[in-house]
Amino acid sequence: xxxxxxxFGLTNSHTVLIAGEADTVRLVPRAAxxxxxxxxxxxQAGISMHIASAFRSFERQRLIWNRKFQxxxxxxxxHGELLDQQQLAVxxxxxxxxxxxxxxxxxxxxxxxxxxxxxxxxxxxxxxxxQLIPAEYEPDGPCYExxxxxxQHAHDxxxxxxxxRYQGGVAAEPWHLSYAPxxxxxxxxxxxxxLENLLSSQDIAGLAYILEQLPEIKQRYIDCICNPERTxxxxxxx
Numbered sequence: 001x002x003x004x005x006x007x008f009g010l011t012n013s014h015t016v017l018i019a020g021e022a023d024t025v026r027l028v029p030r031a032a033x034x035x036x037x038x039x040x041x042x043x044q045a046g047i048s049m050h051i052a053s054a055f056r057s058f059e060r061q062r063l064i065w066n067r068k069f070q071x072x073x074x075x076x077x078x079h080g081e082l083l084d085q086q087q088l089a090v091x092x093x094x095x096x097x098x099x100x101x102x103x104x105x106x107x108x109x110x111x112x113x114x115x116x117x118x119x120x121x122x123x124x125x126x127x128x129x130x131q132l133i134p135a136e137y138e139p140d141g142p143c144y145e146x147x148x149x150x151x152q153h154a155h156d157x158x159x160x161x162x163x164x165r166y167q168g169g170v171a172a173e174p175w176h177l178s179y180a181p182x183x184x185x186x187x188x189x190x191x192x193x194x195l196e197n198l199l200s201s202q203d204i205a206g207l208a209y210i211l212e213q214l215p216e217i218k219q220r221y222i223d224c225i226c227n228p229e230r231t232x233x234x235x236x237x238x
Contacts, residue, residue, distance in 0.1 A: 009110030
């Protein structure tokens with residue numbers, strides 16, 4: 001089990017570097033081992049796979065959050081359409097951020113079990129940059145074949161898509177994989193009380209509203225994920 005500091009991304013002491021990946025990519029050892037087996041199996045099927053992002057610290061998530069809340073980064077609705085931040089109330093702004101970015105302390109990326117995958121082949125010449133948008137994983141997208149392979153085989157290695165489809169909370173993320181044997185356990189340790197204790201002392205934009213609405217935020221954006229047993233056959237983009 002993770003310590004509170006590990007659960008909230010305040011340390012990366014529970015993670016390890018992964019052979020063949022960038023020196024910023026870290027996962028917990030069991031997830032890293034399973035990923036390497038899966039990557040090798042994909043390669044044998046002619047599919048190239050690398051990790052764009054894995055462990056993410058609390059501080060990194062806090063900076064992402066504050067930039068979006070303060071208007072320094074764009075906000076989008078669940079369909080990827082740009083929003084006019086000047087027209088948004090605080091609650092609407094928080095909801096828009098949570099659609100695409102996790103609340104600091106509540107990101108699955110803190111745990112070292114979750115990561116974003118892509119096919120590097122189409123990006124090797126530097127002519128295009130990975131955006132991590134659904135279109136890249138749909139037919140004619142550069143990561144479509146990888147995604148189709150993962151839908152069939154990721155579960156064999158213990159992985160699932162927690163955001164396989166939009167369910168009224170987090171937008172669909174066809175690039176986001178989670179190591180179910182550990183992530184399902186870690187999620188149960190993330191309670192409203194532990195989150196409130198952590199967040200109360202942090203410099204997070206919109207904190208008063210977040211604390212007031214924390215039970216609802218947790219239910220809609222943290223607990224509402226796709227079933228680990230079903231996402232391989234029940235997936236669509238919404």
